[in-house]
Amino acid sequence: MVRLHRETEGISLPRGPESRDGLERPGEPAVYIHGHHESVLRSHRRRTVADSAAYLVPVLEPYMKILDIGCGPGTITAGLAGLVPQGQVTGIDPAAGALEAARAFTRERGLDNVCFSAGNVQALEFADGSFDVVHAHQVLQYLGDPVSALREMRRVCKPGGFIAVRDADYAAMSWYPQVPGLEEWRSLYQRVARSGGGEPDAGRRLLSWAQRAGLPDITATASAWCYATAEDRAWWSGLWADRAVATEFATLAAGGGHTDWAGLKRVSAAWQEWGQHEDAWFTILNSELLCRV
Numbered sequence: 001m002v003r004l005h006r007e008t009e010g011i012s013l014p015r016g017p018e019s020r021d022g023l024e025r026p027g028e029p030a031v032y033i034h035g036h037h038e039s040v041l042r043s044h045r046r047r048t049v050a051d052s053a054a055y056l057v058p059v060l061e062p063y064m065k066i067l068d069i070g071c072g073p074g075t076i077t078a079g080l081a082g083l084v085p086q087g088q089v090t091g092i093d094p095a096a097g098a099l100e101a102a103r104a105f106t107r108e109r110g111l112d113n114v115c116f117s118a119g120n121v122q123a124l125e126f127a128d129g130s131f132d133v134v135h136a137h138q139v140l141q142y143l144g145d146p147v148s149a150l151r152e153m154r155r156v157c158k159p160g161g162f163i164a165v166r167d168a169d170y171a172a173m174s175w176y177p178q179v180p181g182l183e184e185w186r187s188l189y190q191r192v193a194r195s196g197g198g199e200p201d202a203g204r205r206l207l208s209w210a211q212r213a214g215l216p217d218i219t220a221t222a223s224a225w226c227y228a229t230a231e232d233r234a235w236w237s238g239l240w241a242d243r244a245v246a247t248e249f250a251t252l253a254a255g256g257g258h259t260d261w262a263g264l265k266r267v268s269a270a271w272q273e274w275g276q277h278e279d280a281w282f283t284i285l286n287s288e289l290l291c292r293v
Contacts, residue, residue: 031196032094032142034249046235047072049079052137055221055288056164062086064132067156069121070139074102074114080135081106081114087132092119121149124156132161140209141167141193141202150213154293163215163291169203172285177277181270185244188267191258192249203287210289217292225284236282237275244268 049057053076060066060080064087068077071091081089091114093099099116106114119125121139134153140146153163170190175182193200207220227236243249244267253259259267274280 031198031252032248034243034247047075047137049076049083051225052076052166053080053135053164055166055223055290056133056135056162057083059162059290060084060133065130066090066133066135067092067124067126067131069119069134069136069153071102071116072098074098074105074116076137077102077114077116078106078109078111081111085113087113089114090131091116092121092124094118094120122152124152126156128155129158129161130156132158133164134161135164137166138168140165140206141200142196142198144197146199146202146205146209147212150210150215154213154215154291157293159293161293163293164289165206165210166286166288167202167206168284168286170200172201172203173283175274175282176280177274179270179274181266182274184263185240185267185270188253188259188263189249192253192256195256195258196252203285206287206289210291215289215291215293219290219292221288221290223286223288225286227282228280230278233275233277233280233282237271237280241268241271241275244271 060083062083062085064084066080066084066087066089068080068089068091071077071093072095074091077089077091091099091102093102093116096118099118102116106116121136122143122145134157136149136153140149143149150163150165153165157163170186170193173186190200199205203222207218210218227233245264250264254261254264274282
């Protein structure tokens with residue numbers, strides 16, 4: 001059963017910019033609008049190198065040192081560690097709970113070439129040229145200043161190394177059937193994300209941000225997640241039905257005046273309705289950049 005996250009009632013949060021132009025905004029705060037509710041981690045725990053970082057795999061060498069920014073529960077981090085057995089992978093994340101989950105995940109798999117610590121992509125506590133690969137999956141979309149983050153990633157990357165980033169694009173997401181409440185969800189999500197200083201349609205902007213950051217030798221590609229089996233539909237619709245009413249997203253949406261509790265429940269019900277269709281289909285377009293430094 002979906003339970004409402006009612007702590008937001010009566011909260012008034014500051015409103016941020018309603019649109020994003022991709023320009024640098026030094027000092028602008030970043031808000032991770034999802035929080036770390038179980039339904040959020042349910043999504044993150046499913047991610048692997050194969051479905052989330054395949055574009056990076058061809059350049060990896062066994063000896064490489066990798067920095068995984070925004071590592072979350074560590075599933076991608078662990079996969080990278082397995083691909084660099086003579087190297088080292090460092091995962092950083094600002095959330096203590098996510099780091100503990102990541103440490104437990106890698107301990108269970110007996111990996112001894114991976115470590116985790118708290119960290120901020122816009123002020124990395126590493127010396128210049130510390131890593132062969134600096135990787136960030138679904139991170140730049142939440143930052144107020146993604147261009148400065150890319151410059152900081154370049155600073156800690158060795159000459160000849162690689163910067164790898166991948167972000168979704170909410171405006172490019174597509175689904176069938178056209179359940180009306182899902183358009184309401186997308187519009188609401190975009191408003192909430194931008195009010196926190198982020199850019200939910202980050203995918204189409206990655207190349208522009210990288211060029212503004214002065215990154216050389218950029219290879220831009222795209223890939224997609226697709227949810228179209230009975231198992232995938234149940235998983236994807238269920239976690240978003242929960243996320244719509246029980247996470248930090250719900251807190252920010254209601255507390256920030258973007259919708260009310262009736263609207264959140266309507267969005268949650270739309271996800272449940274979509275998941276019940278035997279021919280339901282959902283695709284998420286992800287943009288990817290691999291930059292040789």
